[in-house]
Amino acid sequence: MAASTIEVGAPIIEATDVHKAYQGDGTVVQALRGVSMSIRKGEMVAVMGPSGCGKTTLLNTLSGLDSIDAGVIRIEGQEIATLPDNAKTDYRARRMGFVFQFYNLLPVLSAIENVELPLLVSGVSPSQARERGRAELARVGLADWATHRPAQLSGGQRQRVTIARALVNEPAIVWGDEPTGDLDSVNANEIMDLIQELNETNSQTFVIVTHDQGVGGRCHRVIRMVDGQIVGEDQNRPFQPAAVAGG
Template identity: 65%
Template sequence: MDTDPIVEAGAVYKTYDTGSVRVDALRGIQLRVDRGEMVAVMGPSGCGKTTLLNCLSGLDSIDGGEVRIEGRSLASMSDRQRTDYRARRMGFVFQFYNLMPVLSAVENVELPLLVARVPMRDARRRALEALSLVGLEARARHVPDELSGGQRQRVTIARALVNDPAIVWADEPTGDLDSEGADETVELMRRLNDERGLTFVVVTHDISVGRRMDRIVRMLDGAVVEEQLMEVTHVRATDAA
């Protein structure tokens, strides 16, 4: 069966030049992520993992090569088009949650929809549905300080899902969690992949996280040096259909 690539990176270069220091952050990256795949990007600190995620998602520009998402070149889009595309088709999960402390869980989740001018009633309904997906509907009215670390990360995942994205980018999503919270977070992402076919690209230092993905991409000094397929022990809803 043919696979459908959602991300294609060809000979991608990224350089940071301060005038006195030049850093080749990405050096000729070749990478493909198929729709419905879970990919871990691993490597030592400073090897370019977060830079790669930012460049693949269009948060940062590249200096050479091409990035295509769902068959469309990011370079062909204007800044406004890239911003709109991210809002409609991408979700983001970060290490430190980035939740508004004065807003409840449901208010944090619905915020991207309100910014996108989705009607308030529809935004609230979709936010509650997203919280239900991550098992937090009972905590919808709680502010972040009333939630555990694992629960806060589930709120960020709900926020990433609320626009029904094609792909979710996660940068060290378990980095600020204890082992129980980290396990819950990875299990949730795995379940969302199994049941909804959601694509994840996950930057992580944690090998126990990497081993629960479909593939590990290892980086060193701005280059991909190894790709390792993990043993598949789950069945996605899209595979079973």
């Protein structure tokens, strides 16, 4: 799947009548019920709703981490469900970044080693991976913490390392699953300051699943879910594609 030529402001994520169910203990849970939505390149969008409403399932299906039962999902114009599993994995490695609530950093690796790992797995040379990893750590304000392991970092610093790792492959889309959920209010605000700054200075699209109204309020738009369905959305601030730098 080739790199996108989609212009900032054009649809980059499109879902049409998406359904997803899970079976277990003799019951069937309808996690997504006919979800349709569109997100534009360069947008910063929050997905909000009560626990169990399908937010994380939506993120997982949109990103190709999980399959769908019916409907169509297109990412950068490609119907993601039609790709073989290895092609999906390769595409995620090249074009997507992920930021999780609990960091998912390898404890035996230093900050710089965690950040450069996706590049090494993708075949980038060690010297180039180290150079790009240092640049990303500097961008998130952790240049002086490159050799520290996760246990030596605060929660806010660990999340900055996670963001650097998500950005090191210059993704088109960054998915966040409760990225501030394990942080106090001070660190949560600092992380959202960083994410908003990155969104405003790059053409990357951010899609953030969150319970935090403060996080939702920082996004251009909030998509609201209840019982596996989108029930509405709020436009918090105008999305101005011309103001977003190309990337």
